[in-house]
Every structure is written in C-alpha cells, then in structure tokens.
Amino acid sequence: MSRARTQADPEAIDRTLDKASIEHYERLAAEADAHLDELAAQAPLKDVTLEDQLRRRGITRREFLKMTAVMTATMALPSMFDLRVARAAELATRLPVIWQELQSCTGNTMALIRNSNPGIDELLLDLISLEYSEVLMAPSGQAAEDQLEAAIEQYRGAYIAVFEGSVPMADDGSYLTIGPAGHTGIEIVKHVAENAAAVIAAGACAAYGGIPAARPNPTAAVGIADFLNTQRINKPVVNLPACPVSSTNVVGTILEYALFGRLPSLDAFGRPLWAYGDRIHDKCERRGHFDAGQFVEGWSDIEGLKRGLCLFKVGCKGPMAHNNCGVVRYNDGASWPIMSGHGCIGCSEPGFWDTLTPFEVPLAGRRFPVFGIDADADTIGAVALGAAAVGIAAHAGATLVKSATEQRAAKKPEAKKEQ
C-alpha cells in the first residue's frame, strides 16, 4: 500500500465532527503516519507478507478492508483511519511479540485461534512476529527455552510481552515452574517483562489474578501489573481482562501499538478505554427491559426468557462490568452470554471471582463470611435488626420492672406514716 493513499484527505473526514475534533484526529493521523513510516523503514522480521496471507486464505482485498474498517470503528477511530489501520496490520510483521503462558487455562489463546472463519484476528496473529508461544510453537523443552532466550536477546527493549495467566507468589513461586530448568513464574515474568517495550496482560488471570486468586488464594496469585509493582519493574502495562479476552481486544491493542507506537489510553483499572470504557449494561440489547422493570424472574420463568427480558434478577452483573462484548461479541461475532440467555458474570472486573459471586443471583445476594457463616448483606442486616429488637424489648422490660420497684419504694414510707 502506497504512502500517498493513507494521506489525510479532508474530504474523507466525517462531516459530523466539529472543528476541534477534526484537528484532534488530524494530529493523531500525523502521529500514526510518522510511526508507520518508522516501522516501514525497519526490516521485516518474517518473510510473510500481507498479500501472501490474504491469497493463501482466499480473502479478497475488499474483504480485508472491510475487516480493518470494523476494527477502526471498534477502536473508536473515525473512518479517516481505515487505511491507516490496514497499513498497521500490514506492518505488524515488524512487531516482535512474546506470548508467555503462566498460571492459566490457555483459554485466551484458544479463543484467539478457535475462530471458525479466518477473521482479521487470526490473520493478524499469523502476521505478527510471534517469537515465542508455548501453545502454538513447534519446539519444546530446551529448544523452546533457547528460542525464548534468543528472542529476548535479539529484540531487547523492542518486543511486546503478552502474558496469559497469573503469577503465584506463595512459597517462592514454586506453584508454577516451566521448562527443563524449572524456572518459576516469578523468575520468568521478571526476565521477560524487564526487557520488553510494553506489557499486555491478556485475560482475567493476567490482569487481576483471576480464578487462581479466588479466596482463599492458596498460591497467592497476583496479576501482572501488581506483580511488576511488587518487583519495582516500571513497564507500561495494559490490562485486557475477560475470561476469555475477546480476540478483537487483543488484536486492537496490538494494532494500536503498531499504529501509534504506544499503548492506548487506559481507565482506572488499566484497561483500554476504547474497549472497556462503557459497561456491558450500557451496550446491552436488553437494556430497555431493565429500565422498564421487566425482568426474568427465575430460570423457570419461561415466558420472560422467551420474551428476552432483562436478566438482572437471574444474576446479570452487566451493571458492574466494563467491556465491549455486546458490540464485538464472541466467536466471529456470533453471540455473547446475554444474547444466549445467561446474565453477564462480570469477568472483566477486578476480583469478579469473589465480589460478583454467586453468579446467578443479583449482587444483593453476595455472601460475606460472618462468624463462620456465609450470609448476604440483607440477612446480616436483618439479623442485626432482630438482635436490636430483642435488646430493645429486654431493656424496655427491665425498665418497667425497675420503675415499678421505684414506685413501690416511693410509696412505702407514706404507707408507714399512715399506720
């Protein structure tokens, strides 16, 4: 693709944008062009080209541009970035990536590679220079270890480290060892992250600890950002939580890095705003029923389920969860949990495994351990109120007895006088 075709074309700018926005996006576009030129000047790391990939997969250029246009919109960029994103996808071959498994179920990799049709996600995964990935690569044992070392050595300070899974901290990290040398998760993350340009935590485990970190967290599992903080390793980290993370969000983040040479703007929990800025609730197709107070009352409420009413009362945590599932969906955009009739479990929220459980009752039903019993807030409150009522009744009774005694004592001397 020629440089000229991606030049900012004032005619192509969305006419609904105001002047300030246009200036903002033009600045961004110039930034993107500068970085893409920089990438284009570098030697490609692989001898695969976009054209080869497209031809091999039978994807026409038109289809490819449709994919990148969708991706551009998902990344909250206007249409003037369509061709720039396409160019970024092409140049992503110059971006070395090390994908490191930790304490995880590999579900995020699975979600990426199990697309039934080769979408842009899988295409990009093939295009980027994936230097190391336990799940996908051929070498094993010492050969794999050598590959990792070689990649770190070759691309020191330039590669993106993607982590999948949490880091167990208990017992010097001995709950997770990888490779013939038995390196612990602690050693591996330190080694890989220290030499990376940027770190992506893919999935709920890498982002916030995930299921392994659920109470009582026997392995003392932590997310990557928390781990790096404890080790005082200062690297930009972008959290891409969800269980599994949608492939669109991984690819979008890598594309954004290719496009601008930096990680996206993040929210307070380290998540890209373009993907996690809104709640599931805000983009939900059943939101109208929520506002109207029309809820599926329980799993036997067949009528409510058939009408597609709001799933809040059967435990949907959409109002607490930030993600773009309702827009990009899963499995090639086929469906997503709420569409298929089960509430959101809030898997992109920090601590969801503890704070948003039990999954099939509203958050009001969250259990807290009190005196060895798990009870929800309302039960605890009602029991406390009952105890207060008992205390009040006891105090009132005691007061009645006491004042009766006082009155008798006050009368007695008078009675004596009369005698």
Place this chain on the structure above:
Amino acid sequence: MATRAVGARPAAVVVQKPGRPALVVYVFGRYIRAAHWIRNALLIWLVLSGTYIGNPFLARVLYPETAEGFVMAQVRGWHVAAGWLLLAFTLARIYQFLFVTKDGKLGIGAELRMAPIMFNWKAWRDQLAFYLLLRRDHPHFTYSNYGPLQFLTYTALYASLLIISVTGIILASPYVSGGLVSFGADLLRPIEVWMGGLANVRSVHRFVMWFFVLFTAAHIYMAVWNSIRTGNLLIEGIVSGFKADDVETKHVTEEELEKGKAK
C-alpha cells in the same frame, strides 16, 4: 395548658400543669426540626427505592409493554435525586457542626467544642449507668448538649452519611454522562479503585444503609425511653421545639399550680 412566652422569641416557657416540667426551653429551631423530618422522609424513600434497585421486587405485570413505562429508570432517578438532597442537608449540618459558634457566628463550631465529652470517662460511666438503670436521674453535662454515647453515635451517623453519599455518587455515575455526578465520580475515582471496583462499592452502600436502619430503631427507642423515663419532653421537642430544662427538670406540683393561678 397555660403557657407564657418569655421574651419576643419563645426561649423558655413556664408550663403550669401537674406532672409536667416546670420550665421548658426552646432547643430545636425551625430549621433543625424541619431538617429532621425531611431527612427522615428522605431516608425512608431511599431505603425503599434502594431495595428495589438492588433486587427489583415489583412485578412486571405493571407494565406489559416496554415502552409504556420505565419503572426502574424512574425509581433510580428519584433515588439519586433524594440522595443529592440528603447530601445537601448533611453538608449543611456538618458545616454547622464544624464552623457555627454558640452565637451563630463563623468560627470553631460550638458543637465541635463539645467533642471532649467523648474522652470523659466519668461522663461515659454516668451515661451508661443511666441507660443500664443503675441511676435514676439523667446525668447533666455542663459543657456539652450531648452525652458521650450520643456524640459518638451522631459522629458515626454523619461519617456514614458521607460514606453512603460517596459510594452513591460512584454507583450513579455510569448511568449519566456529564453533570455533577460524573464530575464527582471523576474526583472519587481513586476511592473506587481503592475499594476494588463497583461491586465492593455497592456492598458498602448496602451495609451503610443497614447501619441507618439500625440507628433509626435504636434512636426511636432511646428517644421515647428517655422522654418517658425523665419526663423531659424529648419526643414532643422535635415537633414543638420545646424540651424540659436540662439543669433542673422540676415537675409542677398541685401546690405550685394553685399559687400560679392565684397570681
């Protein structure tokens, strides 16, 4: 009941009725009384609407078609509106507590100066003894309108009002774009992160609500109990503004009443 106003503003009134306190003083001004009952109404609405928001209990048969009514949106909207009003009352009261002196001027608040009562062990002993029926007369605290137990409880109450307002703003912010809620939520974001996300914020919001319910139960009982036990007209006071003089709660006898009438 024959009453006589002392001065233009009824600062104290002599009551002439057998078994009633001899002297009542004006302790609760118009604003205090109005605020008390408005906040009471607000809290009842907030508890009821909050319960609905947490676990919607109204049957959906109320609105067969989605477009016919938005009960959750309405309840939520009025819940937030009532919350803002409660916060306004809370901030006004905290301002008065901290900065309004005895003669109504700006300075170190008169009530703030009463805080040492919380660290007065004799006061604690006297007040607890009174409530545990170990002494008959209400202890009198020379420099404080409040006993130590009251002072602690009300401090906790206002701290809780602030906590429930802060958590409320954080919870309300995703439902609106811009405005005061968003502005507040942006300021409070570090607190949200520190609390570990919306789920914990919501749980805290609910637990603090239960504190208010418990407080209300204990508050009503203790006020009624106090009023009956000491005859200090506490319950009447929050309606009329007049309460028995704390220094010498003397009850009018038949003789005094006769003398008063003779005059």
